[in-house]
Amino acid sequence: MTLLEVQRRMAHAILQPLTGSDRIAPKTDAEFIKPNDRLSASERLEIYSRSYWFRVLDSLYDDFPGLRAVLGNRAFHRLSRAYLTECPSQSFTLRNLGSRLEDWLRLNPKFAGSRRALALDMARLEWAHIEAFDNAAEKVLGPEDLLELGPDFRAGLQPYIRLLALQYAVDDLRIQVNRASDERGAVSNAALKKQHRDMTKRLSSSKPEQIFLVVHRLDFTVYYRRIAAEEYRLLSALRDGQPIAKAIRRAFKDCSASTEEQQSMLEKWFTVWAELGWLCPPARRKQG
């Protein structure tokens, strides 16, 4: 048996799902492992398999507290096991473990039950949160760069910024989940139970509400900022590399605001973007 063959066999054994009682599956191929006088070959592999599953499940648990709150712990656990079985890590870092969760959930809606749209929005927000936390930051375009904007002016968006169009106000829910998590340990059991009841009530009463969100960071802390649909369209167009004149036309298409009102909005938006450092030089396009 070659090194590659034995590593494939061992990976297959370790990464297959554990049983309901967190044991390695019966009849797992363990013939290549030596038993000793205390542990069978299968039991030795089980140490690694349990370690693998506990590690990746813990990682998703930590990265998606909002989705956990939306689905409840048991449903989230079922979802996590199914997702990780179909989409095991393909990155050297656990940071990227949830990168395919939203797409997977879209294809496997049964794991979200009756809260499919809410769960999808939350999964998208929480992955954006991870990206906003440690993605690159480019040199900021300051007010001096924005003094004289010609129609062909192009700007890019900071690589850490994520623009989200969502059907539910999951930003509020996520903030509430964070707050509850921070307070855990500092409050009594009775207060915790009340928090849980409040959260469940809030989740069950969540109604669709289209929002546009920028997930960004400031001083190394991630923030969610709600924006208008027109501002969302303008930022999206800039991110896509469109020149400013074309981007503005796209932003205000079908907008009923007067020209003066539009100018006022633009002035306000650019001021905020400059203050928050959202704009950067446009990404270089590949030649040829």
Add this chain to the structure above:
Amino acid sequence: MPANRFNAFTDYGIGIGLRIPHYAHIFEKKPIVDWFEIISENYMVDGGRPLATLDRILEQYRVVQHGVSMYFGSAERLNREHLRRLKTLVKRTKTPWLSDHLCWGSVDGTYSHDLLPMPYTFEAAKITARNIRDARDYLEVPIAVENVSSYAEFHMSEMTEWEFLNEVVERADCGILLDVNNIYVSSKNHDFDPYQYLNSVPAERVAQIHIAGHSKFQKYILDTHDHPVIDPVWKMYEHAIHRIGSTATLLEWDDKIPAFDEVHAEARKAERYIHAPALVAL
């Protein structure tokens, strides 16, 4: 032998692992620490707080990089994207040497995020050494490989773990990060004499030593890094220092992490032994 070509002829003393729960204490109190070991993968990102925090640490402390997912022992070639990010970090930290484990953890593009044991075969030694050389040539920094603790052995093994370690480091001409606790853990799990292992390690290649605590279960010992170092491991450390000489030593404490001062005090227990003269001729 405090300094050798595998640790860039440095003499770093006693360090501890840089962990998030200690950041506030370190920045506020500025404790005197010989050096910090960082987990490379925690800082192989493009921006944000992790790198900003690392830069603050680098302003005041010496840092050595320790990796957990290069997987020298994987049958496939090393991940180029991983190496590229690692090299960016090496330039940032100016780490005098870099360590990762003598293990594998990924196959066909799927990652286990674990330090999986090697079959001790000549083929595996050859492939592992090739990967170490590839990493060293690309990263342009001395590399030390760490012996891992393990819970399984392979029928196909052709040699002992220490013979395998020697085979790999000779073929790769690289250093060793000697984890004394891992030797202890594996010796209990696989019923071998840990001192035979220690006495077989080529002293001139040891760049660094790890010490740590572990957890004992009914049928095996798990390398959990969540307890103080036990006396038998301190005795092995003392023996290793006598053989090797004063060597950069790092206490690992990765779970149930206590206050900074407690971790630092545990690490400084190594001062009892670290300056003992080497007794055994090489």
